Amino acid sequence: MRFYDPDGTEYGIPTYPRRLAPGGLATRRQLRAQGLRPGGQPVAAQILWHRYGQLRVAYLYRLDLAQPVRPMTPARWTAHEQMMRARRTCPDCRTQCEYVIPTSLGCCPHCADQPAHTDHDAIAA
Template identity: 45%
Template sequence: MGAVRKYWDPEGTTYGLPTWPWKWAPSHLRTRDQLVAMGLRPHQPIAAQVMWDSKRGVRRAYLYDVALAGPPKRRSAGQVASLEAARRKRRTCPTCGREREYYLSTALKECTTCADGLAAAA
């Protein structure tokens, strides 16, 4: 019960934002990831936060009001083209120059065929 008392600050006097312990926030407040899972985006300032203790210290997650969230903003044609070019680059092997159907490993930095040495043997 100590953590509940420690992070119980619905008025925001101690932490600057309304604060609740882990899993104690009101149901109309959600994290950004929860809003994204619902197909929404937080088009508003942070409404509150949850805080909890972990091995890495005090952790926090910011909360947004679901009623003020909206659909994601539409991307422009230039943004869509830029994202597709970036994805294509991540699939193109710098060794053989072929575009693969998968993203290249960041550890290998080339396609699996080139990394296995099969391209040189052929």
């Protein structure tokens, strides 16, 4: 069976194909859904699979060593709000949008739709 290496002899750590990992292990997303975090523990195993021709990996952590997620303190909420405000502020027009500015545009859609100002415009004026 491909990617089945429970001893870790071939891949260095225990490796399983998708949906065949033993109980007691979870990915970061699965831990988070349960209100847990890895808590500094090392990776216990991994899941390998191919998707769109690329090798994908998901690391697994032991549930018995997982710790509860740290609660959000007022200072952490403030830092989070400042970070989100920066992601919603257009670097060109400095307006704050109600949504996160797309990284593909680099600015708000209104500024992205404006024709670029070139040196030819300055010379003609």
